[in-house]
Amino acid sequence: MHPFxxxxxxxxxxxxxxxxEIDVRERFRRWFDTLDASSRAADAVRRGLLLGARPxxxxxxxxxxNDNWDLLPDATWPTHPVP
Numbered sequence: 389m390h391p392f393x394x395x396x397x398x399x400x401x402x403x404x405x406x407x408x409e410i411d412v413r414e415r416f417r418r419w420f421d422t423l424d425a426s427s428r429a430a431d432a433v434r435r436g437l438l439l440g441a442r443p444x445x446x447x448x449x450x451x452x453x454n455d456n457w458d459l460l461p462d463a464t465w466p467t468h469p470v471p
Contacts, residue, residue, distance in 0.1 A: 408469055412421070412450070412451055413447065414452075415454075416446075416447050416450045419450070420443070420446070433446065
């Protein structure tokens, strides 16, 4: 239902969306800033950056994974040996 149909000002939905976007960006920043250099996540980020992925693309990936977190337990991820 659109906020206007519910008798609410039309900007309520926009503010909620904006707050959610700020929240996910802040969580990404905290996660990115606190990566332990010896962790698998840090190694994956390092490899991505070395391959040319920019931090804004990592944020897009973070958002996509966040939006679809419920699908992740059933996901299969191919692994490749480190050269």
